[in-house]
Each structure stands twice: as C-alpha cells, then as structure tokens.
Amino acid sequence: xxxxxxxxxxxxxxxxxxxxxxxxxxxxxxxxxxxxxxxxxxxxxxxxxxxxxxxxxxxxxxxxxxxxxxxxxxxxxxxxxxxxxxxxxxxxxxxxxxxxxxxxxxxxxxxxxxxxxx
Amino acid sequence: xxxxxxxxxxxxxxxxxxxxxxxxxxxxxxxxxxxxxxxxxxxxxxxxxxxxxxxxxxxxxxxxxxxxxxxxxxxxxxxxxxxxxxxxxxxxxxxxxxxxxxxxxxxx
Numbered sequence: 001x002x003x004x005x006x007x008x009x010x011x012x013x014x015x016x017x018x019x020x021x022x023x024x025x026x027x028x029x030x031x032x033x034x035x036x037x038x039x040x041x042x043x044x045x046x047x048x049x050x051x052x053x054x055x056x057x058x059x060x061x062x063x064x065x066x067x068x069x070x071x072x073x074x075x076x077x078x079x080x081x082x083x084x085x086x087x088x089x090x091x092x093x094x095x096x097x098x099x100x101x102x103x104x105x106x107x108x109x110x111x112x113x114x115x116x117x118x
Numbered sequence: 119x120x121x122x123x124x125x126x127x128x129x130x131x132x133x134x135x136x137x138x139x140x141x142x143x144x145x146x147x148x149x150x151x152x153x154x155x156x157x158x159x160x161x162x163x164x165x166x167x168x169x170x171x172x173x174x175x176x177x178x179x180x181x182x183x184x185x186x187x188x189x190x191x192x193x194x195x196x197x198x199x200x201x202x203x204x205x206x207x208x209x210x211x212x213x214x215x216x217x218x219x220x221x222x223x224x225x226x
C-alpha cells in the first residue's frame with residue numbers, strides 16, 4: 001500500500017523559506033506513470049494546488065505561486081521536497097504531499113500544519 | 119484561472135436521503151472534473167474523476183454527472199460516514215489546477 005509522509009518544521013518566521021519533505025513508501029517515486037505533488041489548505045478553508053514534479057525532475061507549478069515555489073526530487077531516497085520562499089501569514093496551512101495521477105490526487109499524505117509567525 | 123464555485127455551502131440532509139451537490143466552472147473544463155470527500159482531520163479522498171467515473175473502492179451510491187461548466191455529485195442514500203466536506207477540482211486548465219470552495223454535508 002502506497003504511503004506518503006510529510007516532514008519539516010511546523011513553525012516558520014515571516015519572510016523566511018518554508019521547507020518540507022515527503023517520503024514515499026510502498027512504491028517507487030521513479031514510476032513512469034505519476035507526478036508527485038504538493039497541495040495546501042489554510043485552516044478552515046479550501047484546497048490549493050501548489051505544484052508537482054516527475055522523477056526526472058520535470059516540474060509544473062501553480063502560476064499564482066510559481067515565483068516563490070521550488071519542488072525537487074531525490075529518487076535515491078524516494079523523496080520529494082517543497083520550498084516556498086518569502087512566506088507570510090497567508091502561507092499558514094496544512095501542507096499535503098500527494099501522488100499526482102494525471103492531474104488528480106489518488107494518494108495523499110496525512111498533512112502537516114505549518115504556521116508562519118514570528 | 120478557472121474559478122470553481124460550489125453550492126450550497128452547507129447541505130443539511132437526513133440519513134437515507136439523497137444529497138445533490140453542484141459545482142460550476144467559470145469556463146468550460148470539458149469532463150476534466152473530479153470530486154473529493156474530506157472528513158475532519160483527514161486528507162481528502164478521491165471519489166469521482168472524468169466527471170462521472172468512480173474511483174477505486176468508491177460505493178455505487180456516489181455518482182457524478184455533467185460536462186462543460188455544470189457538474190453534479192449525487193449521493194443516493196446518505197450513510198453516517200458520508201457526512202463530510204466535498205470539493206470539486208478541475209484539471210482541464212493545466213497547470214492552473216483549481217478546487218471549489220467546498221460543500222459541507224451535515225446531519226439534519
């Protein structure tokens with residue numbers, strides 16, 4: 001059974017960079033069929049797609065966040081990572097890593113709350 | 119960006135009754151529309167893709183319909199485990215994938 005697990009700091013200061021890693025188990029991130037992505041959800045609000053990456057390193061990002069987002073992959077560790085720069089309180093959210101199956105999400109991590117506060 | 123609008127925001131339904139949720143796109147998304155269910159404290163779960171195809175393991179009481187800009191998710195006979203928030207997502211306008219604001223289905 002495929003499992004995804006987010007890890008990283010739960011508190012980030014304004015203007016700094018948010019960094020999260022997703023570890024995939026029960027399957028290979030190098031599968032040719034899938035991208036691997038990040039989605040976030042501010043407390044009590046809806047979902048926002050951040051972006052996705054293929055095992056080869058090919059990425060696509062939500063245009064509204066593109067200038068601040070970097071997603072990378074480490075196939076040797078079966079992990080992929082998110083960096084979001086210049087964060088503000090508006091970036092406070094639960095961040096989910098996910099398997100992107102043709103632009104749908106069919107597997108999700110449990111989510112991790114990241115709070116932006118000084 | 120394609121804006122997805124869900125209605126109603128909250129739907130109060132008695133167990134065993136039918137629930138009908140709507141999702142409207144600001145421009146055509148063809149049939150590239152998915153539905154997700156989210157329970158409190160959990161990640162969303164994929165229910166429907168291609169507007170009308172149930173994902174693996176999803177009960178037949180869940181059905182989706184529509185194309186273009188108007189979509190519907192129907193739960194034919196609500197079970198206790200179906201009370202949750204439901205989101206639609208368009209994946210026609212890649213890479214600007216967008217979700218609706220959600221419909222909360224609560225017990226009447």
